[in-house]
Amino acid sequence: MKIHLTINGKNYSHDVEPRLLLIHYLRENAALTGSHVGCETSLCGACTIELDGKAVKSCTMFAVQADGAKITTIEGLANDGKLHGVQEAFWNEHGLQCGFCTPGMIMASKQIIDRNHAPSDAEIRHGLEGNLCRCTGYQHIVNAVKAAAAAAGK
Amino acid sequence: MFPQTFDYTAPTTLDEAVKLLGGGAKALAGGMSLIPMMKLRLASPEHLVDLGRIKELNYIREESGALHIGATATHYAVESSPLVRTKCPLLAETAAAIGDVQVRNMGTLGGAVAHADPSADYPAALQALEAKIVLRGAGGDRTVSAAEFFVDAFTTVLNEGEMVREVIVPVDTSGVSYQKVPQPASGFAMVGIAARVKKAGGKVTEARIGVTGLTNSSFRATAAEKALEGTNGSAADIQKAAALVAQGSDANSDIHASADYRKHLAVVYTGRALIAAMGRAQ
Ligand SMILES: Cc1cc2nc3c(=O)[nH]c(=O)nc-3n(C[C@H](O)[C@H](O)[C@H](O)COP(=O)(O)OP(=O)(O)OC[C@H]3O[C@@H](n4cnc5c(N)ncnc54)[C@H](O)[C@@H]3O)c2cc1C
Ligand code: FES
Ligand code: FES
Numbered sequence: 001m002k003i004h005l006t007i008n009g010k011n012y013s014h015d016v017e018p019r020l021l022l023i024h025y026l027r028e029n030a031a032l033t034g035s036h037v038g039c040e041t042s043l044c045g046a047c048t049i050e051l052d053g054k055a056v057k058s059c060t061m062f063a064v065q066a067d068g069a070k071i072t073t074i075e076g077l078a079n080d081g082k083l084h085g086v087q088e089a090f091w092n093e094h095g096l097q098c099g100f101c102t103p104g105m106i107m108a109s110k111q112i113i114d115r116n117h118a119p120s121d122a123e124i125r126h127g128l129e130g131n132l133c134r135c136t137g138y139q140h141i142v143n144a145v146k147a148a149a150a151a152a153g154k
Numbered sequence: 155m156f157p158q159t160f161d162y163t164a165p166t167t168l169d170e171a172v173k174l175l176g177g178g179a180k181a182l183a184g185g186m187s188l189i190p191m192m193k194l195r196l197a198s199p200e201h202l203v204d205l206g207r208i209k210e211l212n213y214i215r216e217e218s219g220a221l222h223i224g225a226t227a228t229h230y231a232v233e234s235s236p237l238v239r240t241k242c243p244l245l246a247e248t249a250a251a252i253g254d255v256q257v258r259n260m261g262t263l264g265g266a267v268a269h270a271d272p273s274a275d276y277p278a279a280l281q282a283l284e285a286k287i288v289l290r291g292a293g294g295d296r297t298v299s300a301a302e303f304f305v306d307a308f309t310t311v312l313n314e315g316e317m318v319r320e321v322i323v324p325v326d327t328s329g330v331s332y333q334k335v336p337q338p339a340s341g342f343a344m345v346g347i348a349a350r351v352k353k354a355g356g357k358v359t360e361a362r363i364g365v366t367g368l369t370n371s372s373f374r375a376t377a378a379e380k381a382l383e384g385t386n387g388s389a390a391d392i393q394k395a396a397a398l399v400a401q402g403s404d405a406n407s408d409i410h411a412s413a414d415y416r417k418h419l420a421v422v423y424t425g426r427a428l429i430a431a432m433g434r435a436q
Contacts, residue, residue, distance in 0.1 A: 001162060018162035018202070019192075021155075040155045042190050043339065045256065054230070054259040059155075060189050061260070064162050065182075065204060111255060129341065130254025 003067040007032065008076025018064050023047045025063035026073060034074035034103050038132070045131030048104035049073050055111035057130065074103035077110070086110050086148045095144030097135035105131050109145045117153055119145065157192035164204040168211060168290065168319070174203045176292045176315040181205055183226055183265035186257050211264070211319070214238060219325050221245075225264025225318045230255070232263060242323045244330035244348055248279040251334055253341045264318040270371070271342070272307045272406065277372030278348035279332060281364030285323045291316035300372075307370040328352045328360065329435025333427040334367070335419050337410050343367040344411050345419040347399075349427035351387065353435045358387045361395070363427075368405050368420045375399045378424065387432045396424040 004013045007030055014029045023040075026032045026049070038046030040059050047059040050072040077084035086109050089095065096102045105128070112119050112127035119127065124145045125138070133141060163179070165171045175181060180199035182188055183206070191197040205211055205226050213224040214235050221242050223232065232238050233249035252258055252266075252275050266276045267287060280287075280300040287303045289296050291313060303310050312318070334346035348364040361382040363375040378398040385391035400420040405413035 017159065019157045019159055040193070042186070042257070045254070048256060055256050056260055057256045061185060062162070062189070064164070065185070065206060067164075108255065127255055130256040 001064050001067075003064055005030075005066055005069055005071055007071045008073060014063075016063050018062060020063045022049075022058040022061045022063045022066055025066075026058060026071075029063075032073050032075050036100060036103055038100065038104075043130075043132065044101070044104070045108060046101055046104040048107040048131065050107055050110065053114070055108050072107075074106060077106070084110070085151050086113065086145070089144040089148035089151065090141070093140055093144035093147050095136065095141045101131060101133040101135075105133065105141055109141070109148065112145055113149045113152055117149060119149055121146070155193040157189075158195065158198040160199055161201040162204065163201070164207045166207050166209070168208055171203055171205060171208060172290055172292060172315075172317065174201070175317055177201075178315075179203045181265075181268070181317055183268075184228065184257075184261035186253070186261040187265065187269045187271065205262075205264075205317075216241065216325070221323050221325065223263055223321045223323070225267075225320060226262045227264075229253075229258035229261045229263070229266070233258065241325045242283070244279050244283060244326060244332060244350060245276075245323055247330065248275050248332045248346075248348060251275050251332060251336075251343075251346075257341075263321055267303070267321060268310065268312060268318045270304055270306075270308050270310045272370050272372075273337070273342035273344065273346075273367045274372075275332070275334060275343050275346050275366060277304055278343070278346045278364040278366035280321070280323070281366075281372050281374045282330075282348040282350050282362040283323045283326065283364075284362070285321055287318060288320045288322065289316050290319040295319065297322075301374060304371045304373075309371075326350065327436075328362075329431040329433065331427045331430035331434070333423045333430070335423060345416055345423055347420065347423045347427040349424070349431040351382075351428065351431040351435045353387065353432070356386060358382050358385055358391075358432075361428075363399065363424060365399060365420060365424075368400060368416050369403050370406065373403075375424070377401065382428070387428075387435075389429070392425055392428045392432070396421050396428060399424040
């Protein structure tokens with residue numbers, strides 16, 4: 001089936017099998033390997049991308065369902081070499097160690113801030129329930145989201 | 155993890171979808187239950203009908219004292235809708251307790267209801283709200299109560315080729331609360347209790363308690379409801395009523411919780427839900 005997508009502002013069009021998962025489409029057809037495959041069972045959130053403004057797990061969606069959609073992946077956040085505010089905050093606040101969970105964490109964090117300009121710690125933790133990190137113990141990630149929200153509000 | 159191959163159709167009208175479902179195809183809504191099952195090959199449908207592009211299935215509106223919610227309204231749409239939050243807060247609170255934000259962005263009310271997972275959250279609220287579920291088949295619409303709709307684990311009254319079209323909940327002014335014990339990995343309810351309480355003149359005039367996660371199918375704890383009605387709703391009254399919630403139930407047992415532990419949780423969380431609901435009742 002032929003699908004057309006806009007990913008990070010660029011048009012993509014491919015003939016795909018209906019059973020192709022969106023994460024594999026992004027990594028293998030569109031050659032955007034920033035979104036990671038962690039569990040492939042909808043639990044870890046490493047594959048989180050933004051689809052028409054909503055954070056979704058791209059391992060739990062078929063590419064054909066996204067036909068016509070606007071997608072943003074981690075590669076699409078920085079602008080002209082300047083990091084997005086959430087990326088900047090993860091860097092400053094040590095919101096990552098190995099970095100495996102980070103692309104998904106950042107996309108989920110962006111969703112939190114897009115929907116709530118001044119999230120509390122509890123709201124941040126609620127918003128990150130779909131993302132697992134095996135390194136940081138989460139506190140630095142929560143700090144990063146808070147810092148990013150504060151910076152965006154200025 | 156690749157599912158078996160299948161054909162895929164994404165109709166834009168309800169009539170087209172009903173025709174395809176009548177021909178043996180399977181509905182795909184948010185995919186949050188179906189796609190994981192297909193990846194594990196617990197389900198291998200030959201033809202999927204994506205309901206995601208049918209605009210006439212995606213709405214939340216108020217009509218003659220009730221909220222009508224289209225099958226493809228997402229959990230996020232329900233949790234964030236000003237209409238649901240003000241006129242049926244129990245449903246909004248329950249939607250916000252489902253899984254995680256990515257799941258709520260995709261998963262739908264109709265899909266959750268049709269799937270009838272014994273640990274799903276919505277059924278508790280729908281039982282307590284005495285919701286109605288409108289089904290669409292080749293022969294047209296029929297409406298069933300939540301109590302009739304949920305039959306057993308993953309089993310509902312839906313016939314072959316029939317689909318969930320909308321869910322109807324009352325505009326609700328009672329004090330409400332949804333309390334769940336989430337399974338730590340998935341977030342599903344090991345036990346979930348939805349409570350509604352109305353008070354007048356210092357007495358409980360109406361109590362409704364919906365239970366999920368405890369047994370194969372959600373249910374209304376009518377013995378506990380009756381025990382509470384007519385009392386002052388004191389801590390002792392609540393405790394007495396809550397003690398009845400799991401009585402005689404054939405509780406589920408799995409690696410997360412034994413049957414006895416689930417029953418214990420049901421009693422404790424019914425108490426908590428009733429205390430919170432009582433606090434919010436006028
Ligand atoms: C990580 C994770 C955590 C989760 N945690 C929870 C949780 O805590 N609580 C909870 O309640 N749920 C949870 N879920 C499940 C989630 O709520 C699903 O969204 C829901 O069970 C199914 O809805 P869906 O729209 O995704 O349906 P789908 O997965 O698309 O479909 C599910 C089934 O329903 C059928 N179907 C779909 N729509 C219709 C319709 N309109 N008419 C007839 N049949 C239909 C499909 O054919 C399929 O058999 C979780 C899911 C995941 C992946
Ligand atoms: S890879 Fe998608 S949730 Fe883990
Ligand atoms: S930084 Fe290593 S998993 Fe999160």
